[in-house]
Amino acid sequence: MAGRKSSGVLELAVLGLLHETPMHGYELRKRLNALLGMFRAFSYGSLYPCLKRLVEQGLIVEDRPEDDDPGGALLLQSRRSKIVYKLTADGKERLQELLTEAGPAAWEDEGFGVRFAFFSHTRADVRLRILEGRRSRLEERLESFRAALARTRERVDSYTLELHNHGLESVEREVRWLNELIGRERAEQAGGRSKRPDERAEEASADDTSDGDR
Amino acid sequence: MAGRKSSGVLELAVLGLLHETPMHGYELRKRLNALLGMFRAFSYGSLYPCLKRLVEQGLIVEDRPEDDDPGGALLLQSRRSKIVYKLTADGKERLQELLTEAGPAAWEDEGFGVRFAFFSHTRADVRLRILEGRRSRLEERLESFRAALARTRERVDSYTLELHNHGLESVEREVRWLNELIGRERAEQAGGRSKRPDERAEEASADDTSDGDR
DNA sequence: GTTAGCATGTAAGGAGTTACATGATTTT
DNA sequence: AAAATCATGTAACTCCTTACATGCTAAC
The missing domain is CATH 1.10.287 (Helix Hairpins)
Structure with a gap:
């Protein structure tokens, strides 16, 4: 529904990893580099903007732990802490869409590795x-x-x-x-x-x- | 003398190839992709601007064949034809400089291949x-x-x-x-x-x- | 004479990096 | 209480690609 077009390895990798389990950015990056580290490494400078875009597109949602304190009483709110991201239904759909397209993007150097990593969902x-x-x-x-x-x-x-x-x-x-x-x-x-x-x-x-x- | 900073694989590869023999852009690109094709390929959209920069920096010079017609008589001038590029003395120096630096740039994925290709000049x-x-x-x-x-x-x-x-x-x-x-x-x-x-x-x-x- | 390949370029933009800036939590 | 590591973000920049625009030259 929101802004389309983005593609790229990062988006797919993030969606794929978040499909397995919700995570916050920092951990995501480690898992990312553990998964694809032999081929490429991503920096925070690309990960966080990517997460932002995915949120805007409604493919993932932030789960800020402020919600843990329903009364909002004791703790100072906005304790800028871990933001756990998880896939939305749209995100799952998009992931499936990306994993299903069998075009050049899927077999060129950059795209192939990631797609292969998630082959069990393909x-x-x-x-x-x-x-x-x-x-x-x-x-x-x-x-x-x-x-x-x-x-x-x-x-x-x-x-x-x-x-x-x-x-x-x-x-x-x-x-x-x-x-x-x-x-x-x-x-x-x-x-x-x-x-x-x-x-x-x-x-x-x-x-x-x-x-x-x- | 002109604007510094540029680095990058392309610059080095171009200087290295032009050191062996003068060439025009189109041929350069083919030789480039024959040399490094197994690792990466460059498009004209990156090659020509790169040549332009190198000329500005005085590392290479254009050899336009207009000079072949000293009288400028018969043929319509500016027959925009092949532009043969060749290395200047500064260009050779710069190439030598690039090939001599043994830092991270020389052993990271992108840089290593090109440098290795020109090892006989190192x-x-x-x-x-x-x-x-x-x-x-x-x-x-x-x-x-x-x-x-x-x-x-x-x-x-x-x-x-x-x-x-x-x-x-x-x-x-x-x-x-x-x-x-x-x-x-x-x-x-x-x-x-x-x-x-x-x-x-x-x-x-x-x-x-x-x-x-x- | 028209298609194919040679040849040169530019403008807009994508994808990611580096360097910076900040703050929270854990370990020593 | 200092140091390390966890955690989140932004701004400026680099390098390269795609798509476009143009024109020459050889082959069919």
């Missing part, structure tokens, strides 16, 4: 699409990178070469990881239903549109 | 310090991440776990890579001089200030 078919999308994206990157290298027939010094190889191997490693995950997802999905033999055909065709690997 | 002792700095940085990250995990004694779902393991392994892999590079650098440096036994002491002391590994 529909199985969407999980598979995101994993495959990510894999395609990486394969594209490998391909265009190798093509660029081939064009550069000029001498490359040993450090540049070393960097390129390390980069390539990193990405190849992630592709192998994705392959394994995709395999597991498919096995689980196949085992999970066991009826509907027609769906196997769907899977197979989705397979050759998406890539040319293995 | 002094051997600086190379070693940067590699060691990067390794320390990653080891710090591993440590604080594992500490955060230990604190989170709560249940982690299998996807989060999977993400954490993949992240950890990626970083551990880079540490192993760095170990190998550092070993090579040291061997080369030790073999390269063979005189001056006092320098070994310097190396040894530099060693224990920088990290606590092995």
Whole structure:
């Protein structure tokens, strides 16, 4: 209902973490960096404004502990203390919306990590699409990178070469990881239903549109 | 002489590439993305303003081909065509300055890749310090991440776990890579001089200030 | 002659950081 | 009672992206 547009990793990560359990900002940041710390770290300077925006959008609500003192008698009010944030119904809906979109945002570097972290709240078919999308994206990157290298027939010094190889191997490693995950997802999905033999055909065709690997 | 402050990966990458050979913007961007494409990609919207700044700072100069037509006779002038940029003496100095600073900027994620790409223009002792700095940085990250995990004694779902393991392994892999590079650098440096036994002491002391590994 | 790719740029804006400013609570 | 850490926030700024606007050059 309130101001739309925001996206970004932070919003999703905050909604995801608050879905598990209500928290205040400071703790949120720690959990955030424990969750994604290997990829990126957020500062308070981005977290608090984000929380503010989410409140404005009605996706989360502040739970100030002033409400604990109904008479308002003894303690000086506004003891600016912990503000616990929790998800609203709209927030849950928005989270689900974000976790369900299987577009570029979901498989680009920044977006993928967070979405993967919350995969247990994501529909199985969407999980598979995101994993495959990510894999395609990486394969594209490998391909265009190798093509660029081939064009550069000029001498490359040993450090540049070393960097390129390390980069390539990193990405190849992630592709192998994705392959394994995709395999597991498919096995689980196949085992999970066991009826509907027609769906196997769907899977197979989705397979050759998406890539040319293995 | 002109406005200072700018830093950033782009500036360094542009200076580094132009040091190898003069180029125009469009080609520069391709080479840029061929060099660092596995880590990041730049758009024209950031490249051209960057070139403009570098010109203002006197670090590069434009070489417009209008000068090819001394009489200015036949062709309509200002045939807005390729603008070839090349490094000035100040630019070379600045590049050297950037490649020589062995501080946090050199081993944080964004800065490390570019600097490594131009390692062949970097002094051997600086190379070693940067590699060691990067390794320390990653080891710090591993440590604080594992500490955060230990604190989170709560249940982690299998996807989060999977993400954490993949992240950890990626970083551990880079540490192993760095170990190998550092070993090579040291061997080369030790073999390269063979005189001056006092320098070994310097190396040894530099060693224990920088990290606590092995 | 029109599409595709080469080439240069600008304006508006998004996403996040640093540095600062403040206060509460816990530990030593 | 001092120091550390918990806790919340803001203002200014950086770096880069997207979308747009333009024009040249080669290929089909």
